[in-house]
Amino acid sequence: EFDDPDQAIVFEVAVALHVDRKISDDLFDRAVAQLGKDTVVDLVGILGYYTLISMTLNVFEVPLVNADGADEIRLMPELAEGTLVFGRNTKSP
Template sequence: MTRPPVLDEAALNPEQKRVHDEILSGPRGIVEGPLRVWLMSPKLADRAQALGAFCRYDTKLPPRLSELAILVTGAFWKAGFEWAVHCPIALKAGVDPAVAEAIRTGAEPVFTAEDDAVVYAFARELHTTRQVTNATYDRAIAALGLETTVELVGVLGYYTLISMTINAFHVPLPEGAPDPFA
């Protein structure tokens, strides 16, 4: 069951329509998944989509690392829509398919690059323990720098919001996509 009812784009109020059209004309080019849920609250949708555009397209994290962080978050929350959308993007950005599969199944991935290992360790530790040890923090600062580490936390937080929305409102998988966490 999908919650809430499917968004009727023909019946959007003026504020919903403005935000909808802004999302549509931005870098995403599509209004799907949790963005459709957020349009039930146009102010939330407006602010969240702006943060999301920054987190996805404008941080100092290279796309490979950003997408790796998104995969860790989607797998932690078992947010099927998030995984189905972002796993192909992550693979295209250079995330090793074996790493993606290990993350999806809860196995320990093997990394060849230190920045990949750091992003995974930081994200996994923050999600599972709600903290980051001094050792992991220092490792992230050494590999990424302070500004990029701050932005990594922003990506993790934003995609946690995405994942929570997907799970709370039963956002369906994209058509034809298998459930990665069945």
């Protein structure tokens, strides 16, 4: 449950897009009424970008590490340096 109606509709749209790969006309109309058309367009774009990134990380099995006992998980430094050997058997040109 969300106290903020904007958060509730964003969550509903996100779940529908990731589960059904589309949203119903009713949900679209409610989202536009609640958030505005421009925000719905932005939301769909952000959700698509999230999917792109998560698929890429999953396909190449990019590992995550918990650096120095920190509470948050960060991408390995090798990824930023371009020296990461992916989990999948990839070959450099």
